[in-house]
Amino acid sequence: MHRRDLLKAALTLPLLPWALSPTVARAWEAGPAVAGLRSRVRPGDAGWPTSTQWNQLKDAVGGRLQALHSPFEACSAQNAACQEALAQIKNPYYLGDQPALTQTSGWADAWTSHPSAYAVAAETTQDVVAAVNFARRHHLRLVVKGGGHSYQGTSAAPDSLLIWTRHMNAVSLHDAFVPQGGEGREAPVPAVSVQSGAMWIDAYNAVTTRGGRYVQGGGCTTVGVAGLVQSGGFGSFSKNFGSASGNLLEAEVVTADGKVRVVNQHQDPELFWGIKGGGGGSLGVVTRLTLRTHDLPDTFGAVFGAIKADSDEAYRALLAFTMRFYRDALFNPHWGEQIQFRGNNIVKLSMVFQGLSQQQAEQVWTPYLAAVRARHDWHIQDDVKVLALPARHFWDADFFRAHFPDAIVPDRREGAPREHMVWAGDEGQVGQFIHGYRSGWLPQSLLDERQLDRLSNAMFDASRRWGFSLHFNKGLAGAPADAIARSRDTAMNPGAMDAFALMITGGESDPAFPGMPGAEPNLDKARKDKAAIDRCADALLGVAPGAGSYVSESDYFEGDWQASFWGANYPRLATAKRRYDPDGLFFVRHGVGSEGWSEDGFTRLRQNA
Structure with missing residues (x-):
């Protein structure tokens, strides 16, 4: 039996009381009793909130509740919103500013971008608290969106309430930060606090361009800070500084009970550990993160x-x-x-x-x-x-405008911040419709002289099927010991620490948002591409049996996702989920605890609920 099959057998359905693992079953039974909620409500259902109740939520969040409609709805030459959307369709900053749109427009035979029913455009932590409490009381499907870069479509869902944190984007620097509860126990370190709606360009502008220090973040400038940290977080220089989650010092989180918790290694340490690579949106709503900063090379x-x-x-x-x-x-x-x-x-x-x-x-x-x-x-x-x-x-x-203007694409909308730019090489991803996607960590043992010809032969065979890339910064083997140690103390698959690279292969086509004129994707071609992408990945990963996959850059159809995304860390994550969200308010497909729900997150599957 392959290692991956063993992990799958050990970890499949760890939240279900009839799972084969006695340890996991006991952990489940030890938790508090589960409420009897069988399904969440949709518009038109008897339990859907009345207009009066929605207005009460609107009042509670200072009027920042909005019904969502795609700008491509009823698209025509006379529809100004639609025409603006068509003109800005390759501008990631525009897409991020639209709560009804997503950075990826869909995935063949997987998901299509459809807006949530309502969004709370949160500006304060209390806005988030009000939205969480409202969703819990009314049994609503709840979605959280910051940067909105999810390839898996997790930052939107039809018939749901969206907590949209885009306007919570403050960044503040600390010369000497000590986590709460760590006074007298930890030495102060330079750090940066970032609200959960900020993008990495916001953090880099404050920390590096203006502050002269470095914070480990993502390579794409428009990725959300909170989403990246919660998924693990690799950037161009992770081989030296480790993962973003490994550099997290403290976070403010709103949990399913509506409580605001400041979590770190001293306060709610299991929740703190869980949001460091356990995947966004499964354990709570992160509203602020504080990250270690480093001397700038x-x-x-x-x-x-x-x-x-x-x-x-x-x-x-x-x-x-x-x-x-x-x-x-x-x-x-x-x-x-x-x-x-x-x-x-x-x-x-x-x-x-x-x-x-x-x-x-x-x-x-x-x-x-x-x-x-x-x-x-x-x-x-x-x-x-x-x-x-x-x-x-x-x-x-501004430096790139002066010296390397072709390397960047700025946000050219009137009034856009001057620092808002995207690398020209990333522009092709904006609005993409994915045909197929696979990733896998390659262990450093493959670089041994006795294995290297085997690796290169597998790479050749894979290249005959489809193109692929090796992302060396997304495997931490070769990094300094302290960077690896910080990253190992996260929920991310431990295999990343021993990997010299993350293999990625995929294919996509132009934006295809529903209702967008002339944007019907060619599904026959997409399916053929997916088959070739799978053959490529299988050929290469044949030399890395049991290789895990990076949750942010992975196959929508991953069959053994618990083992692939989190490996031996999954049971511990499941325990944290059971403790902080026993009723499953937070649902992300292929996220922690999602085994107990239908694919769309509306119907509970677990027996005896």
Whole structure:
């Protein structure tokens, strides 16, 4: 039996009292009694709140309750909202400002972007408390949206109440932060507090561009801070600084009982541990996070280019050579991001580095480029460029406007903050309709000389099916010991600590929001693409049996998601869920405790409820 199958057998349905694991069954029975709620209510059901009750909620949140409708509803040339949406469809800042839209428009045979029925546009923690209490009292399906970047469609749901935290985006720096309850027990550290609606560009602008320090966050500037931390949180430089969740010091959380809890390693430590990589929206609504900040390196930089092989055999050799070069020269805290491998026999370099000068980075790559030039059947397809810049300017939109304008796409709407930009390479994801997606962590043992040819052969076989990339910053093997230790003390799958990279393969097409003119996705092509994507992933992961998957970047159809996303940590997460949300108010498909509910989160499946 494969390791993954063993984990699946051990962890499947851990919240159900008839699960095979006696330990998990006892943990379930030890919890408080479960209410008799069999299903949540929808519009038109007898229990759906009356207009008077909705108005009471509206009053409680200062008028910030709104009924949601997609701008593509009844779309026409005369509909100004629809025309604006069409004009801004590739602007992630616009999409994030629309509570009725999502950053991804859907996934073939999985989900389609449909707005919630109502949204509380929260501006304070008390707004969140009012929404949580209202949803609990009226048995509503509750959804939480900050950045809204969920590939899985978890930031919206038809017939639900949405807690939308976009306007809770304050960022404040601390020279010497001590978590509550840690006074006299912990040394103060520099930190940053970020409200849950902030995007990473907001945090980077405050911490790095203006503050001259570093906070570990996401690579995409429009990702929400809270969502990334709760899912684990990898960024371009995680190989040095660890995961975002590993750098969390404290959080403010509204739990299912409507209580506001300040959690850290001293107060509600199991809830604190659970939100560090346990997945967003399953244990409570995070309203504020405080993260450790670090000394800023002198430089950040990037290496871009592409190498092409003239034949399949030459490409097979190029893959083996590239992976040996990675192991010997790049498998260390200085390097992150990715190399892409394609069926046209191209290796595309998209690497970043920290703490090296441009000259030092160029010296690292000199042997690689010399070897490429020495072979008649390898060629430099796109010039390999090494660029370094002062680290303080890495997220400085004005600096890029002046020096590298083609590298960024700013939010061009009138009145948009000048710092709001997205990397040009990320623009293709905006509004995407996903055809298929897979990921898996590759253990560092595959870089051993006895295993490396096996790895490169599997990579070649995978590239014949579909393109894929290795994201080296999303595997923490090779990171400093303290960064690994902080990241290990999270709910994320422990396999990430021993992985040298996260393999990602996927495919998508243009935005296809329901009602959007001319946006019917080609489902036949999407299904063919998915089959090829699956063959690619299966070919590569054949050398990594039991490899876990990163919850934020994973297959919607993951069959053994408990083991894949959280591994041996899942029973502990399930216990935290049982303690802090015994009635299952917070539901996320393939989130902690979701086994007890139908796919849409409306009907309880567990017996004896």
